[in-house]
Amino acid sequence: MGDGTPFWTVIALPVALAAFAYGAAAFDAVLRAAAAGRHELAQAAAEPLRETARLLVQQRRTTPAPDRLLVRVGVISLPVAALLAGVVVPLGDRAVVDMPVGVVWFNAMEVIAWGSLWLTGWGVNSAYALVGGYRFVAQGLAYELPHMFALITAAVGAGSLDLSKVAAAQHGLWFAVWMPVAFAIYLISALAMAFWGPLGHPLGRDLAGGVAVELSGPDRLIFFAGRYGLVAVAAAAAVPLFLGGGAGPVLPAWAWSPVKTCVVLAALVWAGRRLPVLRMDRFMEFAWVALIPAALLQALVVAIVVVN
Amino acid sequence: MGVTERLAGFAAGRPRAFVVAAPGGTAARVAVEAVLRRRAWRQPDGPVAADLLVVCGAPGTDLAEAIDVVWDDMPAPRARTMISGTPTPDEAAAALDEATDGRHGGHGGGHEGGHGHETSAPAEPDMADRAADRDGLTLDVLHVRLGPVLADWPAGLRVATSIQGDVIQSAEAAVLGGASARPFWDAPWLAAAAGEPVTRGAAERSRAAAHLDSLGRLLSVAGWADAARRAERLRDEALAGRAAGALVPAFSAFARRVGRSRSLRWMTSGLGVIDERAVRRYDLAGPAARHPGDVAARLTGWLTEAEHALARVDDADPLAGGEGPRGPAREAPSAGLLAVLPELLEGSELAAARLIVASLDPDADQLSRSAAAGEEAADG
Numbered sequence: 001m002g003d004g005t006p007f008w009t010v011i012a013l014p015v016a017l018a019a020f021a022y023g024a025a026a027f028d029a030v031l032r033a034a035a036a037g038r039h040e041l042a043q044a045a046a047e048p049l050r051e052t053a054r055l056l057v058q059q060r061r062t063t064p065a066p067d068r069l070l071v072r073v074g075v076i077s078l079p080v081a082a083l084l085a086g087v088v089v090p091l092g093d094r095a096v097v098d099m100p101v102g103v104v105w106f107n108a109m110e111v112i113a114w115g116s117l118w119l120t121g122w123g124v125n126s127a128y129a130l131v132g133g134y135r136f137v138a139q140g141l142a143y144e145l146p147h148m149f150a151l152i153t154a155a156v157g158a159g160s161l162d163l164s165k166v167a168a169a170q171h172g173l174w175f176a177v178w179m180p181v182a183f184a185i186y187l188i189s190a191l192a193m194a195f196w197g198p199l200g201h202p203l204g205r206d207l208a209g210g211v212a213v214e215l216s217g218p219d220r221l222i223f224f225a226g227r228y229g230l231v232a233v234a235a236a237a238a239v240p241l242f243l244g245g246g247a248g249p250v251l252p253a254w255a256w257s258p259v260k261t262c263v264v265l266a267a268l269v270w271a272g273r274r275l276p277v278l279r280m281d282r283f284m285e286f287a288w289v290a291l292i293p294a295a296l297l298q299a300l301v302v303a304i305v306v307v308n
Numbered sequence: 309m310g311v312t313e314r315l316a317g318f319a320a321g322r323p324r325a326f327v328v329a330a331p332g333g334t335a336a337r338v339a340v341e342a343v344l345r346r347r348a349w350r351q352p353d354g355p356v357a358a359d360l361l362v363v364c365g366a367p368g369t370d371l372a373e374a375i376d377v378v379w380d381d382m383p384a385p386r387a388r389t390m391i392s393g394t395p396t397p398d399e400a401a402a403a404l405d406e407a408t409d410g411r412h413g414g415h416g417g418g419h420e421g422g423h424g425h426e427t428s429a430p431a432e433p434d435m436a437d438r439a440a441d442r443d444g445l446t447l448d449v450l451h452v453r454l455g456p457v458l459a460d461w462p463a464g465l466r467v468a469t470s471i472q473g474d475v476i477q478s479a480e481a482a483v484l485g486g487a488s489a490r491p492f493w494d495a496p497w498l499a500a501a502a503g504e505p506v507t508r509g510a511a512e513r514s515r516a517a518a519h520l521d522s523l524g525r526l527l528s529v530a531g532w533a534d535a536a537r538r539a540e541r542l543r544d545e546a547l548a549g550r551a552a553g554a555l556v557p558a559f560s561a562f563a564r565r566v567g568r569s570r571s572l573r574w575m576t577s578g579l580g581v582i583d584e585r586a587v588r589r590y591d592l593a594g595p596a597a598r599h600p601g602d603v604a605a606r607l608t609g610w611l612t613e614a615e616h617a618l619a620r621v622d623d624a625d626p627l628a629g630g631e632g633p634r635g636p637a638r639e640a641p642s643a644g645l646l647a648v649l650p651e652l653l654e655g656s657e658l659a660a661a662r663l664i665v666a667s668l669d670p671d672a673d674q675l676s677r678s679a680a681a682g683e684e685a686a687d688g
Contacts, residue, residue, distance in 0.1 A: 035534035037541050038348050047322070054319030054359070057312050059383035061356055127452045128354075131474045131658055198531070198571065205459060206529050206662035208354035216356050216383040276572045277531025279659050 009096045016258070017086050020232035020265060021225060022048055027269050035273070055221035063214050067123040074119030075219050078226025081112035086233045090164045092246045092254030102163040103155050106237055107148060110193050113230060114140050117195070117202055120223070121211040132210025136202035138280040139192055142287035143199070147189035149295035153182040154241045157302050163237070167245025176242040181298040183242045185291055190234035190268060194227060197272020201279055235265035316385060323408055324350050326358035326382075328375055329463035331486030331672035333365015334493065336391045337463070338521070339400040340364055342544045345537065347401075353459055355381055360407060361388040368485030371456055371464050378457045392487065448472065454661070456484050460525040460536075462665065463672040465646075467653065469661075476661055479653040481646055483675045491673035493518035497637035500627040509623040516555075516617035517546045518633035518671075519595070519610040523566070526607060526666040530572060538562050552621045559618050563611045576603040580652045580664030590648040593635030596668060603667040634671055645670035 029047035033040055062068075087109075088095050088102035099105055114136065121133025155161050157179060158169035166175075176183040192199040203210040215223055239245060239260045246253025248260075325344055329337040340362055344351060352358045355378045363375055379388055389407035391400060454467040464484040470477045490498055496511035524539035542559055566572065580603050587597045599609030635641025645668045652668075653661045 032350075032533070032537075033348050035537045036345050036348055037537075038346075040348070043348070050319050050322055053315040054324075057316045057319065057385070058359070059385075061381065061383045127450055127471075134474060200531065201659070203353075204531055204659065205353045205533075206531070206659050208459060209352070209357060212357075213354050214356055220357070273534045275532065276527070276535070276569065276575055278571060279575055279657075281657060281659075282574060 006094075009091075009094060012091070013086055013096050014083060016091060017083060017229055017232055017236075018225075020236065020258075020261060021082075021228035023262065024228050024231050024235075024265050024269050025051075027266055028273070031270065031273050052221060055217055058217040058220075060219060061214060061216040063124050063126055066125045066214075070119045070123030071219070074116045074121075074123055075215070075223045075226075077112055077119075078116040078223055079229050080226075081109050081116065082226055082229030082233045084112070085109035085230075086236065088163055089233065089236045090167060090240050090245060090257070091236070092252070092257045093164065093167075094254075095164060098164060099162065101161045103151050103161045103166070103241075106163070107151055110230070110234075111140075111144070113193060113195075116226070117211050120215070121202070124214040126214050128207040128209070128213045129211050132202045132204070132207050132213070135204070135210065135280060136195060138284065139195070139199065139202060142280055142284045143189045143192035146185045146287060146291040146295045147193065149292070149299055150182040150186040150189065151241070153179055153295070153299045153302050154186075156299060156306060159306065163240045164245070167240035167247070170244040170247065174242060174244045179242075179298055179302055181294050182302070183238075185295050185298075186238060186242065187264075187268065187271075188291070190231070190238065191272065194230035194234055196227070196231050196268065198275040198278045199283075200272070201277050204277055231268055232261075232265060235268055236261045238264045320408060322347075322349055323360045323387075324352045324358045325360040325362050325404070326352055326355045326378075326459070327362045327364060328367075328378070328457050329672075330363065330365035330367035330371055331464040331483060331675060332489040333363075333367075333392060333463060333486060334491070334671070334673050335394040335489075336364035336400070338492070338517075338543070338547065339395045339397060340391060340404070341540060343397060343401045343404060345540055345544070351459065355379075355457065356383065358382060359386050360404070361386070362404065362407075363388065363390040364392070365463070365489075366390075366392045366487040367464070371484040371486060374456050374466075374484070449477065454665075460528040460666065462670050465665070465670065465672065467649065467661075467665070469653070471658065474658040476653050476656055476658065479650045479661075481649040481653075483646065483670070483672050486672065489673065491637075491671060493521075493634070493671060494632040494637035494674065496627060497630050497632045501630060501638060506627040507623065508625045508627045509621050511627045512617040512620040512623065513546055513549075515633045516559075516614045516621065517543045519614035519617070520546065522666075522669040523607070523610050523614070525669065526603075526610075526663070527566065529662045529666040530575060532569075532572065535562070535566055546618065546621065552619055555618045555621065556615070559615060563615060567608060567611055572607075573604050576607060576663060576667070579603040579656065579660045580667060582648065582652070586648055586651070590644045592644045592648065593639070593641040594631075594633065596645060596648075597635070603663050606667045634674070640674040642670040642672070642674040646675065 025048035026045040030041060030044040033044040085106050087097050088099050088105050117136040118133045121129045154166055154175050157175055158166040160166060191197055195202050203212050212223060239257055243260050246256045248256035327337060327340055361379055361382060367375060387407045389403055391403045449470050449472055451470050454469060455461050456464050456466045464486055466484055467479050467481045469479045493514055496506045496514050500506040520539050520543035524536045527539055528536035542562060546555055582596060582600050584600060587600055595609045595613055596606060599605050630637050652664050
């Protein structure tokens with residue numbers, strides 16, 4: 001933690017992350033209710049609260065011969081990954097830790113989710129959960145490279161791996177505008193990283209819930225809180241990476257960041273309900289044949305412009 | 309009142325209901341699903357995520373045993389109820405309320421205290437065998453039974469598979485018995501054949517609702533929950549007797565969105581291909597025979613046939629002909645759909661297998677009589 005970082009940011013980060021995660025869950029519940037023909041705002045927005053209460057008093061289910069340690073580590077590491085990734089994301093102009101290699105740190109922390117899903121899927125000793133784990137490993141192979149190239153493109157554009165500097169480098173022209181391919185790939189890979197919506201096959205309904213099939217009570221609560229945390233932190237990181245950080249008219253930086261985060265988060269949640277789930281046996285080909293070359297071309301164009 | 313009770317009471321406002329249908333329980337399932345949707349009670353992906361188990365219809369011995377195993381898996385606080393026959397929406401709602409009230413009393417209804425609930429299943433499952441897979445690699449073989457208790461799955465269907473990774477190496481399909489009621493979706497045609505007066509409109513209503521029911525479950529398995537809910541809504545509206553003038557435009561909007569979805573076609577094309585040879589060999593009838601091809605073709609087939617049926621729901625002419633939603637209503641065409649399954653499933657991945665089963669959607673109501681007879685023969 002640098003000298004310039006006041007202590008309150010350490011408190012503010014988990015609070016902000018929890019608020020965004022709750023907002024994502026509530027918005028998702030509103031959309032779900034609307035699809036079922038009920039246009040109710042208050043009831044649906046309280047749904048995540050209700051679910052939390054339900055899971056808090058629910059018994060913890062134990063499968064025959066599970067590897068308890070692996071499951072606990074897998075479940076708990078999911079919100080921890082979201083929180084650690086959030087440490088370097090500036091809210092306004094201030095991150096909890098101003099790290100010179102923030103982009104790399106953010107990416108490294110996201111990858112913890114691979115371990116989380118695999119450990120949980122393997123550890124509960126259930127065929128469906130295991131298949132869900134396989135699916136996420138395959139998904140990781142499909143999305144991680146395009147995701148890294150998208151992050152690197154933004155870093156190249158700014159000439160820095162520090163997220164605050166990346167945000168500051170976008171004076172007047174957001175990276176989302178002049179590197180749209182990288183931005184689009186970032187959003188797709190954000191969905192994949194948080195196994196959300198069309199990229200939620202590891203938790204597929206066809207597997208009765210996949211990795212999460214045997215989770216109940218507090219385990220389930222922590223796991224899904226972590227997943228919403230991942231969606232939230234992915235949306236929050238899009239702001240300094242591609243949307244100019246806290247820059248904007250009238251409002252101060254500390255207000256613009258959350259506003260932009262909310263917009264990205266809402267878009268991700270909304271997009272998550274618009275499409276059927278994408279299977280990796282088909283998506284993998286698209287990722288390697290289309291997404292990776294597109295990401296590389298985008299990186300090349302940005303690099304040439306920056307060098308000139 | 310302690311904190312735990314308060315939390316439980318708050319959460320109880322919207323329980324998660326896992327619905328299991330037995331063969332012959334379609335009428336009850338449709339009634340229950342309509343109530344759940346109206347109340348915005350979610351249907352979870354699996355029983356562990358549920359706190360209410362709703363059994364629709366009267367399961368036979370084998371299915372009842374499978375349901376008991378699932379019930380043992382459900383974490384407390386939990387409740388279960390059984391709804392059979394042809395309940396009205398009010399009756400279905402009352403049965404659900406009764407079950408949940410029992411739970412929140414906190415004393416009866418299966419509210420078991422304590423933590424670390426251990427299931428009574430054998431502590432150590434069999435070790436996996438090994439065998440060469442389709443690519444010649446030696447991989448673990450797991451014996452996994454799909455169903456009979458699975459979300460968006462045909463009633464009572466059990467597919468015994470051996471899988472390697474998530475690829476099915478072999479599959480055997482069977483339907484566990486239930487009550488031998490008159491098949492819900494075929495009712496108008498069977499009634500007409502028995503000499504009762506039935507209008508063509510009533511029959512087309514049943515056909516459209518049956519296809520929308522199948523579509524809803526296929527879309528749900530395809531991971532598109534919102535589209536699935538729309539299909540269910542349309543199904544319930546068709547069954548509730550809305551006029552064609554209101555149904556057709558709503559359906560067209562739905563069909564456009566689903567029919568034009570590129571990602572849905574991308575994910576369903578090339579799976580479970582039924583060619584003319586298979587149609588003849590398994591004596592297939594109905595939409596599966598009229599729209600040969602892959603899962604995507606069958607999905608489009610349902611959309612087309614449902615649209616035609618919806619346009620005619622107000623037809624007051626007497627019903628002629630016996631072509632029900634899945635083929636000739638009196639000949640149990642679902643037997644062919646069941647017979648073709650193993651061939652289609654072998655070599656496919658688990659996800660594809662679920663889509664293939666959902667795209668055929670054999671109607672267990674049609675099979676329950678013969679299955680019940682078969683069980684008795686096996687027992688005796």
